[in-house]
Amino acid sequence: MTRPRVSQVEQWRPDDLRAAADQLCAAAADVHERVDGTVRGVVETEDFWTGSAAEAARREAVLLGRESDASARALVMAAVAASDGAKQIAAARDEVLTRVADARSEGFAVGDDGSVAVGTDPSPLLVALSGGDGGVARDMLALRADALSAQIVDALDRLGAADADAGHDIAEALATPVAPAPPSTTPAGAWPVQAGDVVAGWSGLSQDRIAEQIAAMTPEQRRRLVTEFPRQVGNTDGVPWPMRIEANRTNIAQAILDEEDPARLAVYRALLSEVDDPAGGGRRVDRQILAFDPARASLVELHGDVSTAGSVAVLVPGLNTTITGSPAVNQTARRFVSATRGEVAAISYLGGPFPRGDDPASALLSAADPRYALEMAPRLVAFSEDVDRTVDSTAAPVTYIGHSYGGSILGTAEALGLTGDRTLYVAAAGSGVGVDDPADWHNRNPHVLRFSMTAPGDFIQAVQGIPGGPHGADPDEMPGVIPLATGHYDDGRLMAGPRSHSDVLNSPSDSWRNILAVITGDRAAIQLAG
Template identity: 65%
Template structure:
């Protein structure tokens, strides 16, 4: 990284990247539109152009369309990187100019390299022990640091744009006689639905890097959403899936497309590392399928994590509205500087309602839990294998909040694999769960916890004879009940507002949840 000069910083116009991003998005939309029109005409030729020549023309058209779709996705991803870079560069440049302008306003001279001299009459001299040299050195250090941050933002932006425009691509497959060579990848992927995760993982482990990359390139939807596929491959495939979803929304121009596109762009953009390393990092999307309302994201890094938590949210959770769940997950990562990694789990649609009455009616339907629980069970197997592959003992905690408690409890019926489960203001212990014998967690040593704040309206549902969500987990034998305690300002964690605050607001309850995740026995004893 080369440190920019003060003159360069002053002359830079990061907003120009926004104009470039708009141009790339427009080019992507135009290219996609032209390709769609051309491919549609070629496809229709089947009605009047038969024979080998027509078949070859249509095959070539499919290859061209696929290449065009790749270029479209590259432009979309590059536009996201350019917008993100513009924001980072603007912030860093403003920091540089703020310090430079302050120094000059105080009578100091600022060199193009950021060195500061003079300023004998500045009030800053008194703050620096009466030494103008000390004040100048202090300002020089601040400007140099700001210029370094600007240079780092510039280098990161350049790297992200180049990476977006030059995606990893497997080399072309050589033409082989029919029946020669390995099983076609299309046949491999088609067989995944009929085999277990371990066999899928073993298949991929036996592949060459080029074959794995071809899987990502040619079958991103399956790779990005199949348990058993290594997580780095799923993450790479889902970047393709998200970019394609943006292209599809622009093509469809449906109601809400603008909002969905903005959300998808956010999934492709870099974020500040929640582990507080100071780095900007890509988001780690482990599943992305808008048609199934599926979005699973890893926050943090298994390489540094000592504990993992999987958060299953509740009623009214949607893909576009999942940002608050992500913030909740990242707080645990940030609080431990990466010693906790958290996964937000949206494995399908959740009950919804525009008002409380509608929400309660929809939440009384057990089908959401019954539909999602088997998928959560399968994902827990994938989590278990991935965590075990680190070679370290990393406990995994599943937290079911509100309706998510019923989903998690139902998953325990079907064979969830967990080291710990926490029923947090849970609607119930699971569909059909009347006592602990109804749970069939594959870990015989699983520890179960529960916590509900007094006055939480969810108590009207918990254990109700008319509720389909099972017994009240707070009253279940063998479940360790935790006290919600107080907010950090001294108020009791209680009442309707506590339903969401219990996991989001600085409080005894938040620290108790973190203690369950990390196994902090002292805090748990205090909350018990």
Template identity: 50%
Template sequence: MTAAPTVGQVERWRPEALFAAADGWAALAARWRALADTLHRLDRDSWHGEAAERGWAQAQHLEAAASDWAARMGAAAVQARRGGRVLGAAHAEFLGLLAAVRADGNLIGDDGTVTPDRSGELTSRVYHGLRQVLAADHDVAGAIERALTLAAAPAARPVATTPAAAEVVAGWPTMSQDRIGEQISAMSTEQRRRLVAGAPLQVGNTDGVPWDLRVAANRINIAEAIAAQQDILARPENDKIGAALAGGFGLGAGIGGWGTPGARDRVRAAAYLDPGWRAAAIAAHDRDAHRRIEFYRGLLADVTDPTGRSARVRPRQILAFDPARSSLIELHGDLRTAGSLGVLVPGMNTTVLDSAANVRTARRFVAAGRGEVAMITYLGGPFPTGPDPVTGLVEAADPSYAVAMAPRLVAFSEDVDRTVDATGRHVPVTYLGHSYGGSILGTAERLGLTADRTVYVEAAGAGVGVFDESDWNNRNPDVQRYSMTAPGDPIAWVQGLPGGPHGADPDEMSGVWRLGTGRRLDGSVMSGPAAHSDVVNEPSDAWHNLLAVITGTPVRR
């Protein structure tokens, strides 16, 4: 039996090495996944005969093995990254304890014994600290070991008896969500694992797939997205410089200016030859990849329990992740115990990489519910964006974003409805459309959204093509509708314009309950341009009214 690490050995630990291991394993997972995909795409009609049969059987076996390794390494990368944080925190706390004990002139032996220590209290504290950090090490090692072994498949098992994941998901685009759910419910645990490992992109982003599988698949998708960005960072330097130049690096930066003869050639030469320009071009090329890696790693990070009921950290619950489609959907809180669920559809200038503010908004509602509220942040596609007020106004007037995203929100609402019903409890679902998100929500209601309550918060309108209450076609005939617009919010200038792109003013619609915005925490009136976002962020009267609608409790006037 291996002896337990000593104090000195633990002091020399470097938990940050787990992050490097995680990056390497994630990259390996992506490469194994690419190999499995390549093997699956082989043209089986190009080779026939006895040798072909043996060859295709071997290819199928290798494809299954590659999928297994992709699942193993992806899961191990997730656990190593989590382990780096958990063990790093425990290690730092232990080093702090040692430093505090030594600061008083005490000596600490390798076994944890402190001298002098007449009462034995200091020794007890060091022993306890050592046990804590060793327990963290044991938990991390166990999690990584389980990730590497539980995802593995016996090499000798037959692989032809189970349809390949690609074959399973190929039919999903033409199948109902109920049929997809039935198909998966008939699978064994091993078949589901293979499905997640073999087609994570489809599993993680298809309505009708059970949410636990979507979360598992998206952890693979996120790990592979990190690996893809790391591949970008690994490109040869001259390739990076060429890409930066093609993207406009150096435009207007000088060396004669772009407008003079030969200026472009001089800038190009400087970017390749001058050390300063060369470094700047490489940094410009790498900037977006670094930002994406940091953000994606955050999606894999554990977070404190948003319900506030415990000090434990929990993995994030990503229900959709597809940066190519600007899609990111996340569940916050515990749907197993929540008595109500809110779905937040944000407004313009929302992107995947700039979605942290929406997460904070959702988590505030969850925290206020103390376990009674769960929230979903919904980014179902690209939102209008504008780097300046003029461009922003033009983009916000474009209804095409709402028209494109609304059908996806309708489909997702069906999935939410099914998942909530599966809890066996009555959990009312409230959809909040903020700003441009109000137009998306209203358009989705026109197309058949399913909701118990809808709230149009500082909304651009009641929805594209919605000019009367009868234009809404919510599948719940008893849906309750609310609206909120703070006085002085500039959004009021465009709400309900005759022939406007986003439909009628929801504040004036029949059957819509108008929510007051009241006062801020400092007692001042919630009004003006800042109120546009503050109503969902500051714990004011307006914010409490939104929480009251979500929980079905009385609102403030």
């Protein structure tokens, strides 16, 4: 990293980088649209154009399309990096200019390297405050100059770091590899054939077997899997998480090229952007997407570092959760990471479509449909196996949190064999579809601890445990489930009423700290319901 000069900073124009990002995005869309149309025009000639020349032309067109798609995705990722970099550079530049202006307004001289020198004699007021001693006053000015110099140099270093990070991210995006085209003839046992066969066979293999296959591959073979089969690699349990994260960057970039809805585009671009490390330390880090499939409404994101965390939480949200609305769910998960400075790693789990309703009547009707829980629960069970394998080396306990309709999803998953150390039903719609008794749960961990909480006056109480209800028994009344107190907001108000349905999980409160205590296993901090 090179520390910029003050004169350079004054001339920098971060908006130019933003404009370049917009141009890159436009270029990516143009390349994708034009080449895709051309390729389709050649490929769709099979009915009337035959022969070896026609086959060669179609083969070359497909190769061109592959290269074009990869180039367009690289441009998208570079555009996101440039836009994110422009934002960080602009903020760091503003800090430098503000500190320089403040120093000059106090009468100090600021050097081009950021050093600050005393520019004038002490004012009469400062001399008077120094007991009339001019030497003491000058010493005070020198100390102030040293402090301002340290602040400006530190701001210059942060700006230099932001600039270097942006340049690295843009260059990395533009260097995205293009998947090689399979040869027209391939020797028996050659890797391109094996790669396709391996991926095609994953649906019939256990996660352990998939993990073993990948562990036996060379680094180059693993890279080719990510490059050639990003959709499968990014969304298959059993594939190591670093590979899934890398593949899903490609999948997200492709979704940006294919998407037209502005709200979805904004969310997708944010998924490719860096974020402040939720564990603290002031670093910017890439987002860690473990699954991304808009066609299945699937988005699973890891927050924090499972290799160093002492505890892991998996959050399953509820009614009206969508990929477009996922930022709110992600913020909920990140709070657990931030509050513990990375001692907790959290996963926000959107494993498929959730029930939706735009008004109370349609929301109630949609939430009464058990279909969403029945469809998502098996996927959550499979993911829990993947989580268990991934964190096994650290022995970090894993807590699954089901909020609202997510409680029914979690309970249904427990009935189907979810693996978890602790489960927590927060304002849950029920204990799971068909779960009326603790014996209906079949968590593969025989020592699982179960907890529940619902604030008084939460509207969910109207449907919890109703006879013949679609979501099973009320988890707050289920034998063996430990009931937790919801307590008060931090401003002293009782955690109660309709707003508590979401606040119990999100607002600074006794209930939030109770949830955190369950995640971390801090038994002394867990408050039971009275």
